[in-house]
Amino acid sequence: MASHLDTLFLVALYTSIAVMVIYLLLENKEAGTTLSWLLVFFFIPIVGLILYFLFGKGMRKKQKETLAxxxxxxxxxxxxxxxxxxxxxxxxxxxxRYTSPESGKLIRLLQSNSDSILTxxxxxxxxxxxxxxxxxxxxxxxxxxxxxxxxxxxxxxxxxxxxxxxxxxxxxxxxxxxxxxxxxxxxxxxxxxxxxxxxxxxxxxxxxxxxxxxxxxxxxxxxxxxxxxxxxxxxxxxxxxxxxxxxxxxxxxxxxxxxxxxxxxxxxxxxxxxxxxxxxxxxxxxxxxxxxxxxxxxxxxxxHIQITTSGPDSEWDSIKQIYFQLISTAEKHIYIISPYFIPDASIVMALKTAALSGIDVRVLLTGYLDKRVPYWAALTYLKDLLSAGVRFFYYTKGFMHAKTLVVDSHTCSIGTANMDIRSFALNYEINALIYDQGIAKEVEEMFFTDLQTSREFTLKDYDSIRRLKQLRNSLARLFAPLL
Known part of the structure; x- marks a missing residue:
């Protein structure tokens, strides 16, 4: 009797997993997210099903339509x-005020992807x-x-x-x-x-x-x-x-x-x-x-300000797109502050391309940790970016929680969105894109003040990480889309 119940349980379990896998594939999520959930199903099938139901399912079309x-x-x-x-x-x-054609692209992008008006x-x-x-x-x-x-x-x-x-x-x-x-x-x-x-x-x-x-x-x-x-x-x-x-x-x-x-x-x-x-x-x-x-x-x-929002019910990943556009259109320098750094492939490519083009790209992260797994995952992105010429710094005075991006001393983004996949796709976020030299320079000046109490992280620092810790970091990265 017990073996019969065990068999029924296993059949029900694997049928449920198969249904979930089909549902997951039909959602057409990004490959990294899909693979992460497949790993969860494989290693912890029962818990994985519960976790996917609670954390992984996208908003159904009907549910989106009921929201304003x-x-x-x-x-x-x-x-x-x-x-x-x-x-x-x-x-x-x-x-x-600013003759650069890039500002026109930014305005049109936000008007298109989040109905953001310019004031x-x-x-x-x-x-x-x-x-x-x-x-x-x-x-x-x-x-x-x-x-x-x-x-x-x-x-x-x-x-x-x-x-x-x-x-x-x-x-x-x-x-x-x-x-x-x-x-x-x-x-x-x-x-x-x-x-x-x-x-x-x-x-x-x-x-x-x-x-x-x-x-x-x-x-x-x-x-x-x-x-x-x-x-x-x-x-x-x-x-x-x-x-x-x-x-x-x-x-x-x-x-x-x-x-x-x-x-x-x-x-x-x-x-x-x-x-x-x-x-x-x-x-x-x-x-x-x-x-x-x-x-x-x-x-x-x-x-001049444009307020932009994004969330799981948004048609477009508007804040990710504005970060991408700001990075891609920079001509001199890009200064980024974010406590968490788990970018997707498009942001990584934009940062690499900017640095390889001779743009001064610097990223300031928190040196004091409130969550270890995102920190471990972030380390795996640094080697290639460092090789391309992006400079990274860890703030050591305390916990760095700011979320700012300033470009060429004339445009900056201030808001709630971190430079990570969760902010891009899972959270309800809001940022202000500010077209103003005075505000942009104030953000830049604070960035350089912060650098005085920060330590730079170099390729030599990355190479000194032991193999076992690198493996730990790589495992954390597998679950980056879920963090």
Whole structure:
């Protein structure tokens, strides 16, 4: 009897694996991702099936169609038609400032792959430390009059967040609408905690309720964005989540280095629309009319910005494409900061080609680790890139969490997307592409300041890695598409 049950179990198991393999092949994922899952099925078949169901399945077409899409141009045309009407004029103004034809390609690319509109009447303030950013954010929150919208991958329950929550409670009591989205995997917030906030007038929800029974199979798609919109005229985006470690490094790091942007102007309307889409997809409430955008003052020397988003329901890998385009069109130098470095083949080729063409390509990674497997996998990409002339550095002062890319002192990207496959294809991300020499040079100056507390990683360093560790790193790379 036991042997008969064993046989039935094995037949059921291998039939399930065969079905999953067929399903995997029909999804036409990239070869590296497909092979990684096949290895998981081979080595740990039962666990592999569960993992694939939880983390590997793509969004079904029907499921994608039920979501409000981040097609920003279409959604903005009703309330903010003036932003769309000025696209041709603003593009011409940008070309007069920067005569390089590459900017035109970048603008058209983002308009095509993520419906991103170009806005000019903006001012931008950059923060390179959490203490400075949160001090200013607290002032802005205390001055809010109509609404506060916040969207974070991580929402800690610590000293900083308690201070922020007290401000939000006070504002809610004054009649300010407070709405918060957070990621359920980035942090677990007990129901009791959420009930307390809601009782105080703070509407807080886990983004898209990924842990609900009917959506658990797509919980691998994380909401990695960090956004704040206040009264429609102030917006924040960048690498900093809501937690004390972003100020002082927390328990595990002596220092935390990050980059965040505060934007005032037309681009805040785009940030507001991004939040409104996430809110609607989560609780089916349309907040656009209830959250008006004020009249935007014209700025003679405003900063040109395009906000771009990407996610598993996006038609195109827009942020990966903009990274590729920025790297490919550089003429002098490319400076990249990312804590994680697991690029796909297209980004690797773009970096190699740029370096071999004589472009100064430098990549700064974190020297303090929060995750070992991505670090091991990243090492396997370095040898060929180093051979091509790309220079790599590890930040040693603390944990480097910034996500920036600056090209030729005139264009830079600041946002939430790391230089890795997860950010390109699995996470909901948001970046600001900023066409401004002043901002670009500020990012560059900080890059070189960071290099003063970094160590360069050379081919000699790579060759000194022992064979056993190289094997470990290569095994980690096999699972890079899943990290």
């Amino acid at each position: 899409r981040q097609n920003l141009e279409h959604r903005l045309q009703y309330q903010y038609s003036s932003l769309l009407d000025q696209q041709v004029t603003e593009t011409q103004v940008l070309h007069e 000019r009447h903006n001012s931008v303030k950059l923060f390179f430390s959490g203490r400075h950013k949160f001090d200013v954010l607290i002032e802005d929150l205390e001055a809010a009059q109509h609404y506060i919208h916040m969207e974070y991958f991580i929402w800690r329950r610590d000293e900083l967040t308690r201070k922020i929550v007290e401000i939000l409670k006070k504002k809610a009591a004054q009649g300010v609408k407070v709405r918060i989205l957070y990621d359920e995997i980035g942090n677990f917030l007990p129901r009791r905690y959420r009930r307390k906030l809601r009782k105080a007038g703070i509407e807080i929800h886990p983004n898209y309720h990924f842990l609900s029974l009917f959506r658990i199979h797509i919980l691998n798609y994380r909401n990695h964005r960090k956004l704040v919109i206040i009264d429609g005229h102030i917006g924040y985006l960048g690498g900093m989540n809501m937690g004390q470690e972003y100020i002082n490094g927390g328990r595990y790091f002596p220092f935390w280095r990050d980059t965040h942007a505060r934007i005032q102007g037309e681009s805040v309307a785009v940030l507001q629309e991004v939040f409104a889409v996430g809110w609607f997809n989560t609780i089916k409430e349309d907040i656009e009319k209830a959250s008006p955008i004020p009249e935007i003052p014209k700025r003679a020397n405003g900063t």
